[in-house]
Amino acid sequence: MTKKIAAGNWKMNGLVSDLSDILDIDRQIEGLECTTVICLPATLLYASDGDPRQRVEIGGQYCHPAASGAHTGDISAPMLADAGATWCITGHSERRTDRNETDADVRAQTEAVWAAGMTAILCIGETLAQREAGETLAVLTAQLAGSLPEGATADNTVLAYEPVWAIGTGKVASPEQVAEVHDALRAQVGADMSLLYGGSVKAANAAEIFALANVNGGLVGGASLKAADFVPIVQALAAS
Numbered sequence: 001m002t003k004k005i006a007a008g009n010w011k012m013n014g015l016v017s018d019l020s021d022i023l024d025i026d027r028q029i030e031g032l033e034c035t036t037v038i039c040l041p042a043t044l045l046y047a048s049d050g051d052p053r054q055r056v057e058i059g060g061q062y063c064h065p066a067a068s069g070a071h072t073g074d075i076s077a078p079m080l081a082d083a084g085a086t087w088c089i090t091g092h093s094e095r096r097t098d099r100n101e102t103d104a105d106v107r108a109q110t111e112a113v114w115a116a117g118m119t120a121i122l123c124i125g126e127t128l129a130q131r132e133a134g135e136t137l138a139v140l141t142a143q144l145a146g147s148l149p150e151g152a153t154a155d156n157t158v159l160a161y162e163p164v165w166a167i168g169t170g171k172v173a174s175p176e177q178v179a180e181v182h183d184a185l186r187a188q189v190g191a192d193m194s195l196l197y198g199g200s201v202k203a204a205n206a207a208e209i210f211a212l213a214n215v216n217g218g219l220v221g222g223a224s225l226k227a228a229d230f231v232p233i234v235q236a237l238a239a240s
């Protein structure tokens with residue numbers, strides 16, 4: 001069975017002093033029936049794990065496929081797990097673009113996430129040019145085939161659809177666009193894997209997106225940084 005998941009992605013934002021927002025979120029989501037995750041910069045994971053949280057689960061945003069080795073500046077999945085992460089994003093479009101990560105890289109990272117006992121939030125998404133060329137479903141199908149490893153289950157993987165043109169732009173995909181993609185993904189990954197939508201999700205549009213049949217939650221960037229913005233999104237998901 002799918003799980004409702006409200007996942008925040010702080011991206012390259014946040015200092016130790018900002019962890020008070022995690023505690024605020026934690027307090028305010030008590031009693032809500034959904035899983036809440038915040039994917040933090042690696043520098044904040046250990047400090048966050050030391051906080052007296054009850055409900056918010058913590059994740060990383062990337063991992064190297066190897067467990068250790070001579071990879072200056074990188075971080076491994078066992079390191080993230082050791083610092084308290086139980087989730088890790090793989091294949092975010094910002095890394096596919098900024099770091100030239102390929103589907104094969106994402107597949108290897110996802111396997112590393114599983115090996116460290118964490119759940120992967122695997123991201124796929126089309127660019128505006130691909131959408132305008134009518135290639136959206138073909139692009140997503142190819143990304144899925146290339147980056148989702150054999151052995152993916154509803155317990156070890158959550159799939160996030162994030163249209164690149166909707167990330168951080170304020171241009172949220174329409175309910176029809178989200179529904180078309182999520183219905184197609186559901187047919188490909190089976191009934192149980194949770195499917196998240198990401199791209200300019202905020203309190204004002206969350207309920208409409210979460211009401212769609214095959215949307216089981218959101219991957220939220222900018223609106224996850226402050227409890228005042230994120231908690232209403234978690235509440236909308238729990239009420240959906």
Ligand SMILES: O=C[C@H](O)COP(=O)(O)O
Nearest residue numbers: 009167168199200221222
């Ligand atoms: O991982 C989160 C997504 O990239 C969405 O970011 P955004 O909510 O700031 O558009």
